[in-house]
Amino acid sequence: MADRMQPSPLPAEQQRALFQAAAEEFATNGIDAASLDHIIARAGIDAPAVQDRFSGKADLFSALVDRALAVLFHQIGPFDLNALTAETFWSAIEEYYHRAIILVDHNDWLVRFGRLFYHLRDTPRLGAATTPLFDVTRHWTEALILRGQRLGVLRDDLPLELLTDIAMGVLEPLDRWSVAHWTDLSEAQRQALPEQHIGLFRRLLEDRSAKETLPED
Numbered sequence: 001m002a003d004r005m006q007p008s009p010l011p012a013e014q015q016r017a018l019f020q021a022a023a024e025e026f027a028t029n030g031i032d033a034a035s036l037d038h039i040i041a042r043a044g045i046d047a048p049a050v051q052d053r054f055s056g057k058a059d060l061f062s063a064l065v066d067r068a069l070a071v072l073f074h075q076i077g078p079f080d081l082n083a084l085t086a087e088t089f090w091s092a093i094e095e096y097y098h099r100a101i102i103l104v105d106h107n108d109w110l111v112r113f114g115r116l117f118y119h120l121r122d123t124p125r126l127g128a129a130t131t132p133l134f135d136v137t138r139h140w141t142e143a144l145i146l147r148g149q150r151l152g153v154l155r156d157d158l159p160l161e162l163l164t165d166i167a168m169g170v171l172e173p174l175d176r177w178s179v180a181h182w183t184d185l186s187e188a189q190r191q192a193l194p195e196q197h198i199g200l201f202r203r204l205l206e207d208r209s210a211k212e213t214l215p216e217d
Contacts, residue, residue: 153206
């Protein structure tokens, strides 16, 4: 028997309404207590249109993860590792972070999504749903560190895997704290985050051997 033809994506406005409603429902009630019927009603979309495209709440949450990534990368723009030079390495990363801050300022649902994401990550039964995003983030972080090493900007006295573990071990707490306290931060405090956070990574990962070498008499 032939596979059933996949339905076309929802129109852009309906997609936005659905994912905003889903983010609010999941953030308020978690996945277990969230109601797909409530999400559909809040979004103002016909139930069959949603049910034909998503098998259930978990499927919808997975799509929400994909959408969050798509929104981030589309609106912030691409980050070309190969375009980095020794002179632009840190400033380019900080500028990219600033663009992310601006995006989050204009999309409150990303903060709600971030809080839900870490709540799920801390829930043994549900935490597996966060693994794909962390796998992508780890892969990108490792590639960034490798690029920095090749440029002579980042230390190479420790194994790449260990340096990636260190970076991820700092990145997650910083991200957790930021989404947890976002609404408490002033605009000035938000704008200061890139310099503060990237400065921390610099102190951990930067190759200081050349700077620490004393000049010969």
